[in-house]
Every structure is written in structure tokens, then in C-alpha cells.
Amino acid sequence: MAAQLDLQTLGIVFGSRPDIVAGIQQAADTPARTTLFNNIVSYVYEQLASASDPDGPASKRRRVDVAQNHPHAQANGHGSTTPAPSTASGGDAALTDPVLLEIKDVSVTAPQRKKYDLCFTRNFLYARAPGTSVPAPGMVYAWKDIEHAFYLPVPDKSQVQYNYVLLPRDSYLPATKQAVANGDKLQVPEPLVFTVPATAPKPGSIAGPSAKTAEAVSDTYSSLFHWALTTSMRTAGNHACQLIASDPKLFHSVVRQSHRPNEKAVHVKAFRGSKDGFLFFLPTGILWGFKKPLLFLPLDRIVAVSYTNVLRTTFNMVVELDTDIPGCAAGSIEKEVEFGMLDQEDYQGIDENYVRRHGLADRSMAEQRKAKRELAENKRHAAGQDPAAGQGDGETMTELERAAREEEQRLQDEEDEMEEDYDPGSESDSEGEGSSSDGEEDDGEEVDENGDDDLENDG
Numbered sequence: 057m058a059a060q061l062d063l064q065t066l067g068i069v070f071g072s073r074p075d076i077v078a079g080i081q082q083a084a085d086t087p088a089r090t091t092l093f094n095n096i097v098s099y100v101y102e103q104l105a106s107a108s109d110p111d112g113p114a115s116k117r118r119r120v121d122v123a124q125n126h127p128h129a130q131a132n133g134h135g136s137t138t139p140a141p142s143t144a145s146g147g148d149a150a151l152t153d154p155v156l157l158e159i160k161d162v163s164v165t166a167p168q169r170k171k172y173d174l175c176f177t178r179n180f181l182y183a184r185a186p187g188t189s190v191p192a193p194g195m196v197y198a199w200k201d202i203e204h205a206f207y208l209p210v211p212d213k214s215q216v217q218y219n220y221v222l223l224p225r226d227s228y229l230p231a232t233k234q235a236v237a238n239g240d241k242l243q244v245p246e247p248l249v250f251t252v253p254a255t256a257p258k259p260g261s262i263a264g265p266s267a268k269t270a271e272a273v274s275d276t277y278s279s280l281f282h283w284a285l286t287t288s289m290r291t292a293g294n295h296a297c298q299l300i301a302s303d304p305k306l307f308h309s310v311v312r313q314s315h316r317p318n319e320k321a322v323h324v325k326a327f328r329g330s331k332d333g334f335l336f337f338l339p340t341g342i343l344w345g346f347k348k349p350l351l352f353l354p355l356d357r358i359v360a361v362s363y364t365n366v367l368r369t370t371f372n373m374v375v376e377l378d379t380d381i382p383g384c385a386a387g388s389i390e391k392e393v394e395f396g397m398l399d400q401e402d403y404q405g406i407d408e409n410y411v412r413r414h415g416l417a418d419r420s421m422a423e424q425r426k427a428k429r430e431l432a433e434n435k436r437h438a439a440g441q442d443p444a445a446g447q448g449d450g451e452t453m454t455e456l457e458r459a460a461r462e463e464e465q466r467l468q469d470e471e472d473e474m475e476e477d478y479d480p481g482s483e484s485d486s487e488g489e490g491s492s493s494d495g496e497e498d499d500g501e502e503v504d505e506n507g508d509d510d511l512e513n514d515g
Contacts, residue, residue, distance in 0.1 A: 060090065061080070061081065061084055061090055061093060061094065062094050062097060062098070063187075063188055063189050063190075064189060065094075065097050065098060065101050066080065066093075066097050066190075067151065067189045067190045068101065069097050069100050069101050070097075070190075073147075074147040074190050074191050074192065074193045074196075075193045077188075077190045078192065078193050080093050080097075081185075081188065147182070147190060147191040147193070147196050149179075149180070149196075150175075150177060150179075150180040150182050150191055150196045151190065151191070153177035153178055153179050153180055154177060154178075154265075155175045155176070155177055155264050156176050156177055156178065156264050156265055156266045157175075157176040157262070157263075157264040157265075157266040157267065157270055157284060158173055158174070158175050158176070158262070158263040158264045158267075159173065159174045159176075159257070159261060159262055159280070159281075159284070160173045160186065160260075160261045160262075160263065161173070161186070161258070161261060162174050162183075162250050162251075162252070163250060163251045163252075164183060164195075164248070164249070164250045164251075165219070165249045165250065165251055165346060166246060166247055166248065166249040166346065166348060166350060167194055167195065167245075167246035167247070167248070167348070168192070168194075168195070170185075171186065172184060172185060172186070172192060172195070172250075173185075173186055174250070175191075175264075176264070176266070176284055176288050178288075178291065178292065179198060179199060179200075179292055180196055180197060180198055180199065181196075181197045181199065181222075181248075181288065182195055182196040182197065183195040183248075194245060194246065195245075195248070196245070197222065197224060197245055197248060198224075198292075199288055199289050199291075199292035199293075199294050200292055200293060200294050201224045201225050201245075202222050202223065202224055202225075202289065202294060202297050203223055203224065203225045203228075203296075203297060204221075204222075204223040204228065204297065204300070204340070204341075204352055204354075205220070205221065205222050205223070205285060205289075205297055205298070205299045205300065206219075206220070206221040206223075206299070206300050206301070206302075206336075206338065206343060207219075207220055207221075207278070207282070207299055207300070207301045207302075208221065208301070208302050208322070208323075208336055208343075208345075209302065209319075209322065209323075210251060211321070211323050211325075211334050212315065213315070214315045214316070215253065215254075216253070216254040216316070217251050217252065217253055217254065218251065218252055218254065218277075218278055219249055219250070219251050219345075219346065220248075220249070220250050220251075220252070220281055220285070221247060221248070221249050221343070221345065221346075221350070222247065222248040222249075222285075223247050223350075223352055224244060224245045224247070225244075226244045226384070227244050227245060227246060227247050228247060228350065228351060228352035229351070229352075229353070229357070229377070229381070229389050229390075230349070230351055230377075230389065230390040230393050231349075231388060231389065231390070232387060232388055232389065232390055234387065234388075235387070235388035235389075246348070246349075246350075247350045249345070249346055249350065252277035252278060252281060253277060254276060254277075254278070255276065255277065256274060256275060256276055256277070257274050257277055257280060262274065262280070270283070270284065282299060285299060286299055300338055300339060300340055302322035302323075302336055302338060303322070303338075303339060304320045304322050306337070306338075306339060306409075306410070307322065307337035307405065307406075307409055307410050308320040308321060308322055308405070309321040309322070309323065309324050309399075309401075309402050309405070310401050310402060310405060311324070311399055311401055311402060322336060322337075323335060323336050324398055324399060324402045324406070325397070325398070325399065326344065326373075326395040326396065326397060326398050327395065327396040327397045328344055328347070328351070328393075328394075328395055328396075331347045332347070333345055333346065333347045334346070335395060335398070337406065337410045340354060340355060341353050341354040341355050341357070341358070342358075342375065344395065351393065353375055353377065353393065355414055355416070356378075357377050357378050358375055358376070358377060358378075358416050359376040359377060359378050359419060360375075360376045360416065360417065360418075360419050361373065361374070361375055361376070361411045361416045361417055362374045362376070362417075363403075363407075364394070365396070366400075366403075367400070368400065369399070369400050370396075370397045370398060370399060370400055371398055371400055371403055372394055372395065372396045372397070372398065373394070373395045373398055373406070374392055374393070374394045374395075375392065375393045375394075375395075376391065376392050377389065377390065377391060377392070377393065379391055
């Protein structure tokens with residue numbers, strides 16, 4: 057019988073270094089190397105055991121070591137520790153959380169393209185390779201860190217499939233080349249994207265203590281993951297993130313899909329530089345996928361949308377972003393993002409049904425969206441503090457509300473002054489002075505003054 061890696065001991069010894077575990081698994085490609093690695097792991101295990109309290113099982117000693125390395129860990133009442141989800145997000149912390157639900161053989165497309173088993177714990181979601189007991193490197197996600205979640209049909213597939221897209225905080229905005237070169241975002245987990253068919257899960261693909269409950273909602277993969285993701289985030293205290301689905305009533309392409317002609321496409325094809333991908337115009341923002349790096353541009357971060365290179369068959373779309381983001385280094389986020397080669401047939405739908413509907417073509421609306429975002433952020437922060445410390449936050453929120461009202465009043469006053477100063481008889485006298493040519497298009501100038509209801513369709 058061929059030698060096999062001692063995965064249990066390997067996980068105990070190198071649980072905090074999933075990259076080492078993955079490297080050993082990859083390098084153990086011959087019986088001799090497998091035996092060598094087992095001997096090394098066994099020796100390290102014995103050294104750890106001898107350096108610890110000789111009384112008690114080694115597995116318990118290992119769990120205590122993890123707790124000591126993570127001072128924010130909390131006792132769960134059973135002698136083990138559960139890490140605080142807001143501070144611990146690595147593979148070692150996830151290993152201390154018991155797996156409640158395991159869904160096997162799921163097709164993951166990002167950050168790595170491979171089939172994994174997805175493990176749900178109270179505080180984490182992580183992927184692990186079949187037959188292993190430790191999370192795959194870079195694929196551990198704290199539930200509280202997930203800021204956006206989407207459920208989207210997979211484009212250009214004859215068989216109906218769906219992508220789940222989970223975006224951790226600070227993982228989805230376009231980083232500048234300088235920020236990437238400086239490694240500013242290396243510590244942030246990449247977005248997780250996995251694909252499911254429109255069928256029921258295979259027999260034996262669901263395991264764990266919550267398997268029986270999960271089977272009751274497993275008519276399809278979608279119903280299973282909708283339940284598992286939503287329940288897990290709520291249990292972990294993440295009530296802000298909603299699972300958003302694409303809505304053809306909000307936006308759909310007029311270009312007919314040859315592979316599924318009776319289904320309206322909720323995406324358009326577009327290029328980001330030399331990479332081809334798809335744009336989804338969603339209730340909460342614009343998503344570009346599914347090539348890396350995947351981008352999501354929330355509505356409240358968009359300053360304006362304009363169009364360039366408008367040709368007979370294609371056009372480009374430029375999205376200007378608010379880059380004033382707390383916690384981000386100055387200049388780390390791109391100011392403008394351009395998407396190229398959009399089909400001209402979709403111009404009207406994008407511009408009228410989405411851009412103008414949300415007031416994205418009017419720069420004055422950006423200040424109101426920013427004020428709403430700041431108010432929402434303050435409310436979330438205040439909810440996590442004790443009432444005695446909440447007075448200052450209440451005052452801040454009042455100031456933001458006052459600032460939003462003052463800005464809206466200022467814009468209204470300017471508009472009233474322009475109407476009062478307007479003299480119809482002077483138009484002929486000033487004709488040709490400082491005016492733009494008739495051929496110039498003014499994208500986004502005419503916006504319904506009630507267009508500030510930009511979150512009308514937010515999920």
C-alpha cells in the first residue's frame with residue numbers, strides 16, 4: 057500500500073500556515089517523499105508536545121496555542137476557543153471553529169479555478185481541497201468581513217448555471233498600479249466566485265451537523281446556498297450584507313442571446329483594458345467579471361458616468377469614482393474606470409434605464425449619495441457601541457444630515473438664481489459668445505430633479 061500523508065498531524069502542526077500545508081501536499085508526489093514529510097511532521101509534533109504541558113492531549117495544547125496567538129479569541133464554554141470574527145480571519149482561526157455544514161465538489165472560479173469543498177462554520181466560510189482537512193491558502197472568509205454578495209446567471213453557457221460572488225471589504229474597488237506594486241492590498245482576501253448548476257445537489261454532497269436542516273432546503277443548489285449564506289451571515293451578526301440577484305426589470309440587454317434566445321441577458325459584454333468580461337447593472341452598483349481582478353463599483357461611490365469613443369457599433373463608458381475612502385492610502389484607488397467596446401444597441405438601455413434613473417450622470421447627485429452613505433456608516437458604527445458612548449455619534453449624524461440638507465438647498469438656490477437672471481431678450485445679443493457648438497453632446501445634464509431616489513431598487 058502506497059504511503060499517504062498524515063493530514064491530521066500536518067493540520068495540527070502547520071494549521072497556522074496553510075501555504076506550507078499546500079506546498080507539502082504538492083511536493084509529496086512519491087512514496088519516498090511522502091514518508092520523509094510524515095517523519096518531519098511527526099518530529100515537529102513531538103517537539104511541540106514536549107515544549108508544552110505534558111498533561112492533556114496534544115490537540116488541546118494546540119488549540120490553547122492558537123488562542124494565545126490571538127488575544128481577541130473568546131471562550132465558547134466548552135474548554136476550546138472561538139476567535140472573534142472581526143479580528144481573526146486566517147486559516148488557523150478557522151480551524152478552531154467546528155464545521156457546521158460542508159458542501160462538496162463545488163466549482164470555484166476565483167480566486168482559484170478548481171473544485172473545492174466549501175465549509176461553513178459559525179464565523180467563517182472557507183474552501184478546502186477534497187481529501188484535506190485544512191483551508192486552501194487565501195480562501196478563508198470571515199462572515200462579518202463580507203460586504204457584498206451577488207447571485208448572477210453565468211453568461212454564454214447553453215446550460216443554465218449561476219455564479220455566487222462574495223466580496224470581502226476592500227477587495228473590489230480598482231487599485232492603482234502603484235498600490236498593487238506597494239502591496240497595499242495583499243492582506244485583503246480576493247473575491248470568492250463559485251458556480252452551481254440549476255439542478256439539485258448530488259447525493260452525499262452535503263455533510264456536517266447542519267446537513268439534515270440543509271437537505272430540507274436543497275431542492276436546488278441555489279435554494280441550498282441562498283439559505284446557507286444568508287443564515288450564516290445573520291448568525292455571525294452581518295445584517296448589512298444582502299444577497300442581491302440581477303433583475304431584468306431593472307436592466308437587461310437588447311442583444312439577443314443565441315444560446316438561450318428566450319431569456320433576457322442581464323449583462324453586456326465589455327473590455328477592461330485587454331481583458332474581455334461582462335458588466336452587470338445591479339440594484340446596488342455595477343459589477344465587472346469574471347476575470348481577475350473582479351471589480352464592483354457601488355452606486356454611492358460613483359461620482360459620474362460619461363461616454364467616449366462613440367462609434368457606429370460600439371462605445372466606451374467611463375465611471376468616475378469617489379476615492380476618499382477611510383483607511384485607504386491616498387491615490388490607492390483609481391479615479392476613473394473605463395470599459396470599452398460596449399454594443400451600441402445597449403446604449404439607450406444603459407443610459408436611460410440605469411445611469412439617468414440613478415442620477416449617475418449628474419455630479420450634484422454624487423454629494424447626496426455620499427451623504428447617505430456616510431449616514432449609513434455612522435448608523436452601523438453607532439449600533440456597535442454602548443448607549444453611553446452613542447451621544448457623540450448622534451451629533452455626528454445630525455451634522456451629516458444638516459450638511460446634506462444645506463447642500464441640497466444651495467443647489468436649489470443656485471438654480472432659482474439662474475432662472476431669475478435669465479433674460480429671453482438677451483439671447484440674440486449674446487449669440488456665439490462662449491457657447492458650445494451644436495454638435496457637442498451634453499451627457500447627463502437633463503436629470504429629473506427627483507432623481508435623488510437612487511436607492512429605490514436597492515436590495
